[in-house]
Amino acid sequence: MDLPEFELERYFAHYEFEVPHLLGASDVEAYRLDELLALSGEEERALWGELSLGYTESAGGPLLRGEVSGLYETVDREDVLVFSGAEEAVFVLLNVVLGPGDHAVVTWPAYASLHEVARAAGAEVTLLPLEHERGWALDLDALRAAVRPETRLIVTNFPHNPTGALPDAATFRGVVEVAREAGAYLLSDEVYRLLEHEPSERLPAAVDLYEWAISLGVMSKAFALAGLRIGWISTHDRDLLRRCAAFKDYTTICNSAPSEALSLIALKAREKVLARSREIIDRNLPYADRFFQEWRGVFDTESG
Numbered sequence: 001m002d003l004p005e006f007e008l009e010r011y012f013a014h015y016e017f018e019v020p021h022l023l024g025a026s027d028v029e030a031y032r033l034d035e036l037l038a039l040s041g042e043e044e045r046a047l048w049g050e051l052s053l054g055y056t057e058s059a060g061g062p063l064l065r066g067e068v069s070g071l072y073e074t075v076d077r078e079d080v081l082v083f084s085g086a087e088e089a090v091f092v093l094l095n096v097v098l099g100p101g102d103h104a105v106v107t108w109p110a111y112a113s114l115h116e117v118a119r120a121a122g123a124e125v126t127l128l129p130l131e132h133e134r135g136w137a138l139d140l141d142a143l144r145a146a147v148r149p150e151t152r153l154i155v156t157n158f159p160h161n162p163t164g165a166l167p168d169a170a171t172f173r174g175v176v177e178v179a180r181e182a183g184a185y186l187l188s189d190e191v192y193r194l195l196e197h198e199p200s201e202r203l204p205a206a207v208d209l210y211e212w213a214i215s216l217g218v219m220s221k222a223f224a225l226a227g228l229r230i231g232w233i234s235t236h237d238r239d240l241l242r243r244c245a246a247f248k249d250y251t252t253i254c255n256s257a258p259s260e261a262l263s264l265i266a267l268k269a270r271e272k273v274l275a276r277s278r279e280i281i282d283r284n285l286p287y288a289d290r291f292f293q294e295w296r297g298v299f300d301t302e303s304g
C-alpha cells in the first residue's frame with residue numbers, strides 16, 4: 001500500500017508535546033480521568049470498578065453501541081461499528097468501499113486520510129475545492145459535474161476541518177441527492193458535529209438522511225476524550241458494516257476495554273460534556289480573534 005507521509009500528523013508528532021502553546025489543536029481540552037469518573041452514574045461506576053481487561057466484543061460493546069445510536073434519529077445499535085479512533089474507521093471503510101476502477105469525490109481541503117487512503121486503496125480521487133471566496137462554500141453544481149458513472153463514494157466533512165465551514169441544511173440535502181442519483185455511498189465525517197456555535201445550524205446526520213450514508217463520529221473532539229481512541233461509523237447498510245467488521249480483524253480486532261467504559265460514561269453524561277466543550281470554545285474564541293487580528297499581516301483574516 002502506497003501512502004504518502006501524513007504531513008499534519010508528522011507536524012503534530014514533532015511539536016504537540018514540545019511547545020508551550022498549541023494553536024493548531026483540533027480537539028477540546030481533554031478531561032482528566034478523575035473529572036470524567038465524577039460524571040458517572042452508579043451503574044457505570046460499578047462497570048468501571050469491575051471491568052475485565054480482556055479482549056472486548058469486536059463490534060464494540062452493546063451498551064456503548066446503544067449509547068452511540070442515541071446520537072442519531074434513525075439508528076439502532078446494530079447500525080453502529082466501533083473502532084480505535086475515527087482514523088481507523090476511515091482506513092477500514094475506504095479500503096472496504098473502494099478499489100481499482102472506482103472513483104471518489106472528496107471535498108477539499110481535507111483531513112488527509114480522507115483522500116490519501118482512498119487513493120492508496122486504488123481509487124481515482126477528484127478533490128472538490130470548497131470556495132474560499134464564498135466563505136468556503138460547497139458548490140453543488142461542481143459536485144454534480146465531478147461525479148462519473150464509476151463514482152462509488154462522495155466524502156464530506158462538516159463542520160469542516162480546517163475552515164469551520166458549515167453549509168445550510170438545503171445544500172447538505174443537495175449533496176445527499178447527488179449521491180443518491182449517482183448510486184454512490186456518502187461518507188460524512190461528522191467528528192466536529194455537536195460543536196456548532198449555533199445549535200440551530202446543526203446539520204442532520206447523514207445516516208438519518210440516506211440509506212447509503214455513513215456517519216463518522218469520535219470521542220476525540222466534541223467529547224474531549226481524544227486519548228481514548230474511540231470512534232465509530234453508523235450506517236443502515238448492514239452488509240457494509242459486516243465487511244468493515246471483517247476487515248477490522250486485520251487491524252485492531254477490538255477496542256480497548258477501559259476506553260470503551262470511559263466512552264460510555266461520557267456519552268451517558270453528554271449534556272454536561274458537550275456544555276463544557278462549548279463553554280471552553282466560547283471562552284477562547286475572543287483570544288483567537290485577538291491573536292489573528294494582531295498578526296493579520298501573517299494570516300489572511302479577510303476571507304473565509
Ligand SMILES: Cc1ncc(COP(=O)(O)O)c(C=O)c1O
Pocket residue numbers: 026084085086087088111157161189191218220221226231
Ligand atoms: C476531519 C477529521 N476526521 C477524522 C479525524 C481523526 O480523528 P481521531 O484522530 O480522533 O481518530 C480528525 C482528527 O483530527 C479530523 O480532523
